[in-house]
Amino acid sequence: MRLTCPICGDRDRREFYYQGDAVALDRPDGGAGAETWDGYVHLRDNPAGRTRDLWQHEAGCGAWIVVLRDTVSHEVFGVELAMSVGEAGA
Numbered sequence: 001m002r003l004t005c006p007i008c009g010d011r012d013r014r015e016f017y018y019q020g021d022a023v024a025l026d027r028p029d030g031g032a033g034a035e036t037w038d039g040y041v042h043l044r045d046n047p048a049g050r051t052r053d054l055w056q057h058e059a060g061c062g063a064w065i066v067v068l069r070d071t072v073s074h075e076v077f078g079v080e081l082a083m084s085v086g087e088a089g090a
Helices: 034-042 082-088
Strands: 002-005 009-012 017-021 050-056 064-070 076-081
Touching: 002 064, 002 076, 064 082, 076 082
Parallel strands: none
Antiparallel strands: 002 009, 017 050, 050 064, 064 076
């Protein structure tokens, strides 16, 4: 799979670090029980199909990017700087 870094251009996926779902997780409050914290730390959805993921160009410019992709076909539909995504919602 190849990803297009908005700063560096087209690169191999191995230059990037996959962080996970680009949607923020709801962090439990400090008084939550062990089972709640276990789920927050260890359990994630593993969807088949379109996802919106957060990646870092670790072996390149270091930018954080949001990647729209299909986990079944590995098709990439779009890439944008994570900072741009946050600014768009402001």
